[in-house]
Amino acid sequence: MSEPLPTERWTHPLAQPLEIDRNGPFVELADGSLVTVDDQGFRVCKDDGKTWSEAIPDCKGINPKEPSSYYLLRSRNNTLILVYLNFSDYRFEWGEQRKESKEGCKLEVLAIRSIDGGRVELTTSGFLRVTMQTFSV
Numbered sequence: 186m187s188e189p190l191p192t193e194r195w196t197h198p199l200a201q202p203l204e205i206d207r208n209g210p211f212v213e214l215a216d217g218s219l220v221t222v223d224d225q226g227f228r229v230c231k232d233d234g235k236t237w238s239e240a241i242p243d244c245k246g247i248n249p250k251e252p253s254s255y256y257l258l259r260s261r262n263n264t265l266i267l268v269y270l271n272f273s274d275y276r277f278e279w280g281e282q283r284k285e286s287k288e289g290c291k292l293e294v295l296a297i298r299s300i301d302g303g304r305v306e307l308t309t310s311g312f313l314r315v316t317m318q319t320f321s322v
Contacts, residue, residue, distance in 0.1 A: 205234035208249075210257040212265065222257050222267055224249045244297055246271035265299040 207228070212220050219230040224247045226240035247255050247269050255269035271293040278287040 203234055207234070207237065208252065210255070212257050212259045214259070214265075215263055220257070220265070222247065222255065222269075227267075244269060244295070246273035246275075246293075246295070248272040267297045269295055271295045 207221050207223070209221055211234075214220060217231075219234060221228050221230075221237070222244060223240065226242040226244060228237040228240055230237045244255075244267060251270065251272070254272070255267065257265065257267045259265055274291055274293065276289060276291045278290060279285075280287045
């Protein structure tokens, strides 16, 4: 017979909780700052997750209720890549008779990349700017 599943999550004894109010995904940039993305946009932190910049709205359509629908990573050459499902134009209808989706259904997969490692700079007007390129696949 198998043993019952544990009722608590096991945590390594050397692990320490992070003082962070975001769910991620998180990426550490070359300068040590953290970046994340949420439904409001791209955010930067320079104090180990304690405070975050205002959102830079570069990725409309992220749905935080679908946490597996977006992913942020940094490549070996410091390119930041965000891949996500664009829920802003999402359309879905199911045909019961044929047991398949109806024509006109839509859920785009979008990717944004920053070839300069997510360089963020403060402009003279006080807004943050991130150099990003957007393309559809």
